[in-house]
Amino acid sequence: MAADDIKTGERLHGLDALRGAALLLGLVLHGAMAFFPTPIWVVADDQRSVWASGLFFAIHLFRMATFFLIAGLFAHMMLARRGLVRFGINRLARIAGPLAVFWGPSLAAIVAVLIWNAGLQGMTAADAPPPPTYDWTNLPLTHLWFLWVLLIFYVGLVVVRAPFAALDRQGGWGRAVVDRATALLVQPGGAVVLGAPLALALWLHPNWVAFFGVPTPDAGLIPNTPALVGFGLAFGLGALLDRRRDLLERIAARWPLHLGLALAAGATALALAGGPNPRLEPITDPAIKAAAAGAFGVAVYASSLAAVAVAVRFCSGHSAVRRYLADAAYWIYIVHLPLVMVGQVLVQDWSLAWPVKLALIVGGALAASIAGYELLIRHSFMGRWLNGRRVPWRRRPAASAPSPAE
Template sequence: MTAAPATDLASERLHGLDAVRGYALLVGIVYHATMSFLPGRPIWVVEDTHRSLLLSGLFFLSHTFRMTTFFLIAGFFAHMMVEKRGVKGFVKDRAKRILVPLLVGWPIIFAAIIAASVYGAYVMTGHIPKPPPPNPQAPALAFPLTHLWFLYLLLILYGLTLGCRALVLRLDRSGRFRRRADAALASIVESPLAPLALAVPSTLALSFVGPWAKWFGVPTPDNSLLPNIPALVSYFTAFGFGWLLHRQPGLINSWTRRWPLNLALALGFTALCLSMAGVAPLMALEPLGPQRTLFAGVYSLATWTWTFAVVGMALRFLSNHSPVRRYIADSSYWLYLIHLPIVMALQAAVAKLDWPAEVKILLVLGVAFPLMFASYQFLVRRSFVGAILNGRRAPKAAAEAPPQLAPLARETFQ
């Protein structure tokens, strides 16, 4: 198979890839919305009176692939930007769009999360909670990155990748190593066994590094400035794979052809994971041993088959220009930044209603998404904040004629 030039594929496929990146962030909002409804031992500040195995399964499924998919697309677009703007232009752009939102946004959002947590605890107990005592088991360089950990990790991945790039350019002046690497990558991508090859690093990291609550998949690196090894390995694999893939972007056409196969495999591996771990959250730490390695391998295969299936379906069905999808893609970054305190407050507001959990989460999301989209439309889209997050201000005509709410909602929840 001959890889298409990057510029040719970019003109045809970026709508689909941009949609995947945006939807991956929106899936993260749904993921957090399920957390107050999980059965078993509470893991969230808001503990709803009704629990749901269905929402527990949704939690497990969404965490299986959403961040791997996001970091793969992030690596793809990062290489594209380096090719277009050079390293200096790339660093300047990433400092504006990633570092500034992290440094400026974190204190504001963290304060809002604390306020939502206090409100949630008050709803649960009837009184204002006292500050928790210091955690004696806190990790080194403990820091509450909250859900903004993905920005911090992106900065680390940018630095690691640019460092590797500089080293390769220095040592491989003839380009021979890069040509061989491209050939090896092409062989992997074109093979139906590609998910197996990509699952190896995360399988090893999850199998042998530290204690692991296997039901929760890749441990979220949100409580320390030193990312845990499984998260760093898993997401660097995805980011680096996306970076290298952009050197031969035509290779992803194989995912477009194989999306039914990858989807079937993803469903099968996910079902196998749930049969091994159960649908309800399992807090126990899995000891080292063959059972842990087996689950890590199946989980990693589920991660990559889901990623290939999702990207393949997007390239197959979402590659045409759509004003609604473009609007969602543009707004998704802002929505993800601000969503957590809003979702937490709404979870607390419905916590004691005697309604099914599935109805409550629809209410939470049905209020949260319109509020967040409205904030984007009227406060961000044409402001300096939008220029920072999206790299540009939306043109006036676009801002005066936003997509209709009904199709926007349909696109969001599909």
């Protein structure tokens, strides 16, 4: 992000692009799960590779923590500028609304693909296990779980910010303590401080499977403790960064250090988790579990800060393509999972290399969701609902009258 962006309050193009990329990488992450060496996904492809699980690991390590960091920054910005009431109305409309509207159809579409795939595998209704009984403790939030967690963090932001704002109306205490602490946390070594609470939560979490890092809180209305701690700290750091946006330039200037620490910590975490061939059992040795939890704690925040550094350093200029994809990413992510699963079912028996299959799956889901975005969302009232603005259709300029000489 250029200095002018900080001073004039223009759109933060680098962070906007990174937020969109974090959502779009979900297509790759979910697509790669069909090619794990050890089947873990509802669709198990004939082609399997440790490189597919390694790709999943790399994306999963930083993607959602990075998303929540950016979400925290933008949430604090909106709350400070619009006030509590307008902030609440906006978040209810653009976060709670899509969750309420799209959760049911998304779950139904996922179940439909599962039934279709089971039929292709020769299974009948008699072969199916009895349906589980759902309540608030195991409600399947599917891939839309992040919307529910965002709502929890918004409430937390309002509750935590209110007393500090009341006690520090002149801003002196905040500048002296909070802003200086934020500057220390975004140093390359700050990932160690941030990672300590997450490491403790991972170590205490029963049946923690290290390969999957922070357990995804996709079932139940109360997220698991590592997710609350890990993603909550990222969200909080983002909120603090909104007070010190000048630090974004400092983070970007040190991008090689952030990236180097992220690669080192990530490689260590992967090795302690058993390597790219996922070990699906919890670690039983307390010492190894503690070391793995510590490595993951550092790796999550080091990789998130590295992603922010690279995005701000190299993607801060305006790009029409990046802006379009950033706008479309929210819709794409909402509808992508059933589309990805359809692609996985279609190609699972094809005699192609797994990278080709993955490209076809992701490309097909991306093309279908972008077509839906362009035809149904971007230029309609839903564009204003999901993205905050409706983009009118382009009109051809009126043909000029021919000159007498023509």
